[in-house]
Every structure is written in C-alpha cells, then in structure tokens.
Amino acid sequence: xxxxxxxxxxxxxxxxxxxxxxxxxxxxxxxxxxxxxxxSQRTEGSMRMGPGTLYGSIGRMLTSGLIATTDERPDPAVxxxxxxxxxxxxxxxxxxxxxxxRLDQLLRIAQSKHVLAPSQGGF
Amino acid sequence: xxxxxxxxxxxxxxxxYRLLLLTYPADFRRxxxxxxxxxxxACCREALREEDSWGLVRLSGSTIYDLxxxxxxxxxxxxxxxxKHLFGNQVPLVSPAGLDAMLLTAPLRLQVAQHTDIGCxxxxxxxxxxxxxxxxxxxxxxxxxxxxxADGMGGHTQGDRASELAVSTVREVYYQxxxxxxxxxxxxxxxxANTLIHKENMAWSGAFDDKTGMGTTCxxxxxxxxxxxxxxxxxxxxxxxxxxxxxxxxxxxxxxxxMVRAGLITPEQANHxxxxxxxxxxxxxxxxxxVDVFEETVAEGDALILCTDGLCGLVKDExxxxxxxxxxxxxxxxxxxxxANAAGGPDNITAIVVRVTA
Numbered sequence: 001x002x003x004x005x006x007x008x009x010x011x012x013x014x015x016x017x018x019x020x021x022x023x024x025x026x027x028x029x030x031x032x033x034x035x036x037x038x039x040s041q042r043t044e045g046s047m048r049m050g051p052g053t054l055y056g057s058i059g060r061m062l063t064s065g066l067i068a069t070t071d072e073r074p075d076p077a078v079x080x081x082x083x084x085x086x087x088x089x090x091x092x093x094x095x096x097x098x099x100x101x102r103l104d105q106l107l108r109i110a111q112s113k114h115v116l117a118p119s120q121g122g123f
Numbered sequence: 124x125x126x127x128x129x130x131x132x133x134x135x136x137x138x139x140y141r142l143l144l145l146t147y148p149a150d151f152r153r154x155x156x157x158x159x160x161x162x163x164x165a166c167c168r169e170a171l172r173e174e175d176s177w178g179l180v181r182l183s184g185s186t187i188y189d190l191x192x193x194x195x196x197x198x199x200x201x202x203x204x205x206x207k208h209l210f211g212n213q214v215p216l217v218s219p220a221g222l223d224a225m226l227l228t229a230p231l232r233l234q235v236a237q238h239t240d241i242g243c244x245x246x247x248x249x250x251x252x253x254x255x256x257x258x259x260x261x262x263x264x265x266x267x268x269x270x271x272x273a274d275g276m277g278g279h280t281q282g283d284r285a286s287e288l289a290v291s292t293v294r295e296v297y298y299q300x301x302x303x304x305x306x307x308x309x310x311x312x313x314x315x316a317n318t319l320i321h322k323e324n325m326a327w328s329g330a331f332d333d334k335t336g337m338g339t340t341c342x343x344x345x346x347x348x349x350x351x352x353x354x355x356x357x358x359x360x361x362x363x364x365x366x367x368x369x370x371x372x373x374x375x376x377x378x379x380x381x382m383v384r385a386g387l388i389t390p391e392q393a394n395h396x397x398x399x400x401x402x403x404x405x406x407x408x409x410x411x412x413x414v415d416v417f418e419e420t421v422a423e424g425d426a427l428i429l430c431t432d433g434l435c436g437l438v439k440d441e442x443x444x445x446x447x448x449x450x451x452x453x454x455x456x457x458x459x460x461x462x463a464n465a466a467g468g469p470d471n472i473t474a475i476v477v478r479v480t481a
Contacts, residue, residue, distance in 0.1 A: 007253060007254075009255065009294065010253070010254050011258070012255065012258075013257060013259055014258060015258055015259065018258075031158075032158050033161070033162040033165045033166070036162065036166070037169075048185065050185060050186050050190065050193070051159040051162050051190075052147075052159070052189045052193030052194065052197075053189055053192075053193055054162070055151075055154075056193045056196060059151070059155065078165050079164075079168075081161050083158070083161065102295065105295055106299065109299070
C-alpha cells in the first residue's frame with residue numbers, strides 16, 4: 001500500500017528561505033543564529049535572512065513537520081545565552097531531496113538550451 | 124574584549140529592537156521574541172567586530188525592513204487562522220508563505236485528501252497520484268493547484284514505473300511551462316510524459332526483445348481560482364459534484380465506454396463486461412498521443428473526485444456522491460477505498476477528493 005498524503009513533492013516548490021534553512025540543518029542541528037550564519041556564509045552573503053524571515057519560516061516549518069526542536073542550551077562559540085536548537089526531520093530531509101531533484105532537472109534544461117554552460121553548473 | 128562603546132551601541136540597538144518586536148502578533152512574540160532578540164544581539168556584535176559602527180547601521184536598516192515585511196505577514200497569518208477557526212477547519216489553498224497570493228487572488232480555500240490502496244487481489248500497486256499546492260505565491264497565481272492520477276499497466280511491474288513517470292513528469296513540465304494557456308501547458312506536459320515512457324519502452328523492447336511494454340492512464344486537473352482545466356488519456360476519471368449532482372467530466376478511452384456511447388450496452392453492463400479493462404489510449408504505447416481537454420467553472424461548495432477504475436469501476440456514481448456529500452475529504456477518501464475493497468478490490472484503488480470553499 002502506498003500512502004502519499006505526505007508526499008514530499010506536495011510541499012514543492014519551496015521558498016528560498018525554507019530551502020536554505022533545510023540545507024543549513026542537513027549536516028546537524030543548529031540554533032537560529034547558527035542557521036543565519038551558515039546561510040550567509042554558504043551563499044557568500046547573497047542570501048541574508050533577517051530574524052523575522054528566519055523565525056517566521058521556522059514557525060511554519062515546525063508546523064508542517066519539516067523540522068523539530070531538540071533542546072535548549074548555551075553555545076559557547078557565540079555567548080552564554082541559552083538557545084533553542086533545531087534539527088531536520090526525516091520528512092524534512094525527503095522534502096529537501098525532492099526540491100534538489102526538481103532544481104537539478106531545471107538546471108539540466110538550462111544547460112541543454114545553452115542558457116548555462118555545463119561547467120558553470122557547479123556539479 | 125569588547126570596548127565600552129561597542130557594548131553601549133549593542134545595548135541601544137537591542138533596546139530599540141525589543142521595542143519594535145511589539146509590532147508582531149502576541150502569539151508570535153511569545154514563541155520567538157526572546158530568540159529573535161538574542162539572534163539580533165549576536166548579529167550586532169558580529170557586525171561591530173567585522174566592520175564598524177557603519178556595519179551596525181547597515182544591519183539595523185536591513186533588520187527594520189525585515190521586521191516591517193514579516194510583521195505584516197505574521198499579522199495576516201494570525202487573522203487567517205482566526206477566520207479559519209470561525210469558519211471551520213479548512214486547509215488554505217496557499218501555505219502561509221504564499222500570503223501575498225491570498226491577497227491578490229480570490230481567497231479560494233481547498234480541502235484535499237488523497238490515498239492509494241493496493242486492493243485485495245493485486246500483488247503490486249501500479250497507481251500513482253500527486254497533489255501540488257504551490258507555496259510560491261507567484262506560481263500559485265500563474266499556474267494554480269495541480270492534481271494528477273495515473274493507473275499504470277505492463278509486465279515486469281513496469282506499470283508502477285509508467286504511472287510514476289506520468290505524475291512526476293506532468294508536475295515538472297507543467298510548472299516549468301511558461302505558456303499562459305493552462306490547457307496547452309497541461310497537454311504539453313502529458314505529451315512529454317508520453318514521450319518519456321514511450322522512449323523507455325523502445326529501449327526496453329530493444330534490450331530484452333519484449334514487446335509488451337508499459338503504459339499508463341493519466342488524468343490531470345488544474346484548479347486556478349474557479350477555473351478547472353482537465354486533460355485526460357485513458358479511463359481514470361474526474362467527477363465534479365455540484366449542488367448534490369455528480370457528473371463525470373472526463374471521457375473514458377475504453378472499449379466499453381465507446382460501446383455505451385454507441386448504445387450497444389448499458390453502463391451497468393459495462394461494469395461487468397469482460398473487456399472492461401481494455402483501453403485504446405494510454406501514455407507510452409505510441410510516439411504520439413491525443414489528449415482530451417475539458418474546462419469547467421467550479422463554485423463554492425463544489426467537490427472534485429479524481430480516481431482510477433479500481434474505484435469507479437466498482438462503486439457507483441451515486442454511492443460516491445453520497446459519501447463525498449456526507450463526510451469531510453479525509454474520511455471520504457477512506458470510505459471510498461473501503462467501499463471498493465468491500466466490493467472485492469480486484470484492482471488498485473486511488474482517489475483524490477477536493478472540496479472547494481470560498
């Protein structure tokens with residue numbers, strides 16, 4: 001029996017903020033500021049999320065089960081304040097995979113149309 | 124060690140930001156204000172460390188812009204959930220990220236449920252289905268919501284591959300197609316799926332000298348505001364329920380359906396005819412395919428049912444009408460599938476039920 005009511009594809013396409021947050025959490029749990037820094041570094045500053053965008057997205061991602069909170073603890077690398085940590089759920093990982101596949105296919109089309117040279121694709 | 128002046132600047136920015144956080148709805152503040160303030164403080168310290176006071180000014184500017192836009196969004200979100208509470212527990216057509224679209228388009232709401240079941244006799248489920256409610260407001264406004272059901276067939280469990288290719292290709296191609304006309308985009312998407320499946324068939328038959336091949340039916344529906352656009356190949360169906368009446372919108376490409384249309388047999392006889400599974404149009408069987416297109420206007424309170432013949436071949440239209448009119452979509456889908464299984468469940472059973480409310 002297949003149950004596709006929770007098909008990851010039903011969540012697509014993702015907003016840039018949601019996709020970046022999923023990717024930031026792909027290699028381990030992080031707190032909000034950690035997510036923000038990771039996204040900014042990975043995109044070399046081209047994607048900067050303000051706290052409102054970040055926590056608005058986090059709230060919706062918690063509701064739809066893409067991410068979950070773990071515990072609250074200080075991050076000595078930042079300061080001694082206690083911070084809530086977030087992690088990717090299995091469903092969140094599947095949604096990130098599905099979005100990556102969708103974008104990969106789009107990229108291939110762009111390459112086949114010579115809009116983007118294959119070497120520029122970064123794959 | 125941070126200088127006194129740095130600490131003062133951070134403290135001042137922090138106080139201002141905490142005040143500005145009052146513009147967010149109370150629930151949102153309770154959940155995130157403390158974290159947002161702490162994140163902002165960390166950003167301030169970083170800006171001062173890596174740049175100077177000018178960095179802090181730039182950060183404050185972008186943070187205020189972010190605060191204004193997201194505060195409006197969160198207030199709208201709160202308002203919508205209150206309305207939802209007042210008018211029943213309905214799933215909005217757009218996710219919260221698509222609030223802008225909710226403002227631009229008519230506030231159409233959809234309740235959607237979908238399920239596929241192997242049935243009682245088959246060893247594999249070769250049906251596939253998909254529902255896409257785009258999060259991106261622009262995509263939602265331009266392209267609408269998509270529902271697809273496909274019933275695969277073919278040896279070597281290739282039917283599953285064919286129906287999977289059909290639903291995934293239709294989704295990808297439809298949302299990438301820039302054509303403004305929805306019907307043309309949908310037909311193009313189905314034709315692309317046909318080409319892909321047919322090419323795989325050719326490769327397969329070349330490699331294994333197997334001429335059976337795989338194929339699939341495909342019914343795809345776009346709902347954009349109140350316009351329903353349907354494209355169909357095969358004998359999976361879409362019904363519209365309007366003011367207590369159920370009506371099949373698509374036309375089956377099956378032998379028995381043609382016999383009924385020609386007056387040779389009755390619909391009742393068609394349901395028991397030994398060739399009831401024979402269809403003359405399916406994706407993957409030929410390089411070119413004709414796709415039927417239908418367009419309807421739906422109204423508030425209407426419901427849609429998309430299904431494979433594992434459901435509509437066993438459960439009468441009136442019984443489907445009664446179930447969907449009685450229950451919410453989630454319960455309706457379960458009831459429809461249970462009814463088909465109770466009637467023997469000889470085939471895979473798939474259903475998507477969509478309820479349209481204003």
